[in-house]
Amino acid sequence: MSERIIKIDRKDGKLAMAHIYVGFIALALGGLAGLLQVLVRSGSFTLPAGIGYYQVLTVHGVLLGLVLTTFFILGFQHAAISRTSGTYSRTSRLFGWLGFWVMLLGTVMAAVMILLNEATVLYTFYAPLKAHWIFYLGLTFVVVGSWLGGAGMIMKYVEWRKQHPGESSPLLTFMAIINTVLWIVATLGVAGTVLFQLLPWSLGLVERVDVLISRTLFWYFGHPLVYFWLLPAYMAWYVIIPKIIGAKIFSDSLARLSFILFLLFSIPVGFHHQLVEPGIDAFWKFLQVVLTFMVVIPSLMTAFSLFATFEMYGRSKGGTGLFGWFKKLPWGDARFTVPFIGMVAFIPAGAGGLINASNQMNQVVHNTIWVTGHFHLTLATSVVLTFFGISYWLVPHLTGRVLTKAMNKMAIVQAIVWTVGMGIMSGAMHAVGLLGAPRRSSFSTYGDAQQALDWIPYQVAQAIGGTILFIGIILVLYIFINLAFFAPKGEEEFPVGEQAEGSEKTPMVLENWKIWLTVLAALILVAYTVPFMDMFQNGPPPSKGFKVW
Amino acid sequence: MHMHRYEKWWLTLGTGSLIIFLIILGISAFHQGHQPPSAKAYINPEQVDAIAPFDEPGLKKVEGKEWDYELVLVASTFLYNPGEVEVPKGATLKIIATTKDVIHGFEVAGTNINMMLEPGYISEYTTTLDKTGEFLVVCNEYCGVGHHTMKSMIKVVD
Numbered sequence: 001m002s003e004r005i006i007k008i009d010r011k012d013g014k015l016a017m018a019h020i021y022v023g024f025i026a027l028a029l030g031g032l033a034g035l036l037q038v039l040v041r042s043g044s045f046t047l048p049a050g051i052g053y054y055q056v057l058t059v060h061g062v063l064l065g066l067v068l069t070t071f072f073i074l075g076f077q078h079a080a081i082s083r084t085s086g087t088y089s090r091t092s093r094l095f096g097w098l099g100f101w102v103m104l105l106g107t108v109m110a111a112v113m114i115l116l117n118e119a120t121v122l123y124t125f126y127a128p129l130k131a132h133w134i135f136y137l138g139l140t141f142v143v144v145g146s147w148l149g150g151a152g153m154i155m156k157y158v159e160w161r162k163q164h165p166g167e168s169s170p171l172l173t174f175m176a177i178i179n180t181v182l183w184i185v186a187t188l189g190v191a192g193t194v195l196f197q198l199l200p201w202s203l204g205l206v207e208r209v210d211v212l213i214s215r216t217l218f219w220y221f222g223h224p225l226v227y228f229w230l231l232p233a234y235m236a237w238y239v240i241i242p243k244i245i246g247a248k249i250f251s252d253s254l255a256r257l258s259f260i261l262f263l264l265f266s267i268p269v270g271f272h273h274q275l276v277e278p279g280i281d282a283f284w285k286f287l288q289v290v291l292t293f294m295v296v297i298p299s300l301m302t303a304f305s306l307f308a309t310f311e312m313y314g315r316s317k318g319g320t321g322l323f324g325w326f327k328k329l330p331w332g333d334a335r336f337t338v339p340f341i342g343m344v345a346f347i348p349a350g351a352g353g354l355i356n357a358s359n360q361m362n363q364v365v366h367n368t369i370w371v372t373g374h375f376h377l378t379l380a381t382s383v384v385l386t387f388f389g390i391s392y393w394l395v396p397h398l399t400g401r402v403l404t405k406a407m408n409k410m411a412i413v414q415a416i417v418w419t420v421g422m423g424i425m426s427g428a429m430h431a432v433g434l435l436g437a438p439r440r441s442s443f444s445t446y447g448d449a450q451q452a453l454d455w456i457p458y459q460v461a462q463a464i465g466g467t468i469l470f471i472g473i474i475l476v477l478y479i480f481i482n483l484a485f486f487a488p489k490g491e492e493e494f495p496v497g498e499q500a501e502g503s504e505k506t507p508m509v510l511e512n513w514k515i516w517l518t519v520l521a522a523l524i525l526v527a528y529t530v531p532f533m534d535m536f537q538n539g540p541p542p543s544k545g546f547k548v549w
Numbered sequence: 550m551h552m553h554r555y556e557k558w559w560l561t562l563g564t565g566s567l568i569i570f571l572i573i574l575g576i577s578a579f580h581q582g583h584q585p586p587s588a589k590a591y592i593n594p595e596q597v598d599a600i601a602p603f604d605e606p607g608l609k610k611v612e613g614k615e616w617d618y619e620l621v622l623v624a625s626t627f628l629y630n631p632g633e634v635e636v637p638k639g640a641t642l643k644i645i646a647t648t649k650d651v652i653h654g655f656e657v658a659g660t661n662i663n664m665m666l667e668p669g670y671i672s673e674y675t676t677t678l679d680k681t682g683e684f685l686v687v688c689n690e691y692c693g694v695g696h697h698t699m700k701s702m703i704k705v706v707d
Contacts, residue, residue, distance in 0.1 A: 052694060122691050253551070254556075279670045281589065285587060300560060359577070360578070363585055364663070368689060436685070446698075449700070451685045452658075540668075541593050548650070548651060
């Protein structure tokens, strides 16, 4: 390779790597919990030592939905900003580390309470299920820690903008900052319910809690949460994959515009998770459904850009005909192929999402295991496979090692194992969900009801798929440990794509935060003010807490 | 901002389909009345047993309303009351349900009946049962250690 490899500053690399270690430990433990769940639900396995199904389910959701994602994403974004905007200042790095330790402390607090069976409330912790206050405080620390880390990133971004007046920031930095802003605005909701409702209530300072307000604040956070997971994958698809295959970024401006649209339309939409609940007017549900569907537009832009990049590259390599370019893509390179499978998975995943958010069709699938099947395609395939694909170059880049041919091959095998396992598990979940099988439920024949008996073969299929996925987790952990500790020393590239020469300048309006934050605030106010006031003024008496596990 | 000609076509087609889709959803919701269950009626969750109609859960034939039967149902950890009802095929049924404790689900497997039951709120849904058979009612929102044992049965008979 003639190009000199640009290395991330060692100290920034250590900060990023610390986050990624925690992420992979969460993957190992959360994956094991997932294996136990599918086995129990097949009906042929009972948990030993009095461990509860719902306790294991809480572990699975918290570790994979909250810990793996948040730690990996912050680690990746620290690395991406340091790589594209330059080494962190001491203050930025200090905030990064402070955030890391506060998050880790919070994670340990929540984990201890879950293991003591004091917080078997699943990762959605809906009141009036009442967990131990240490669990809620732990969650608060995770959120506050992530804000500190985010503050470190924003400081670096502000510093770069000051040093480069009139220039648009590096694309990868810009995207990471959009995701950080999205996260901060979204977590205000969950912080609101935890700090003002659940913590005082679990401490015994107040006796009762308003259930619908708590749920509404949770889902104000819960939907942008999924975009917080997805946008780092999009960063890799937009900016990193083009470099890996040796192509150019299709359009810097359109990439930025799509990220802004994701920021605007991922937050004022939480009601589409609350479509079948009482106490919210049908009109406001419909309004948020319309806002939800606006993300179709940046999604279509993303799909176009990615495939345009692939096609232009394939044709430049001599691919002809309608699909000849497709064969020219570097299928042997895990850094491309693994995230590519994630992209393809997003086609059925996105289609399923459209069904879920459809005002009426939601009733057919709400809280059935179809939904679990859906987010095992979005989060557990599209996002997670892309995160694996990122790790295959990011981890050796940070540890000063290289991805060997053998590991590259194993990474592709891992992705195939994952695809097969997920195809079986998620496919069975979608199918049996349509028949009515509920999500988040232990094995049950419901008194030998015929319908429930008909679900069992699908649940066996889920167990088979889930077991294959667990093999996939062992493989990725093996590769991770190799890249972190044992791979040969060397220099692995942190690939960052560039625009084609002669592309027009990116309009500065895309980086005018005053405009976009105002639009965002306006959308949130329009979507939530009236129904929220209604909940405050007309709600029923609040609820006492229950510990029913 | 420059946009490729094909991307303009692609986005026009996509956004156009989206608009048509949302108009159809809106007509279905506001003109044909296919709204998700969104009742706005409140109750003190600690006195459900003493407040009508929940003081007498069960299936009742009603006269002079747009529906033929009312199913008044109370959920609590981990059971539904009533645990089984029989409804004649073709009857229009209004389900009126609430919970005495935590959040529960109310899903009739194999139908489109699916709603949340939340403490303090009354959930309502009106539907016509046009197929005979035994339809299992399951709780589809985690409600505690016995969540997967919580069930009822709606038997639709000729």
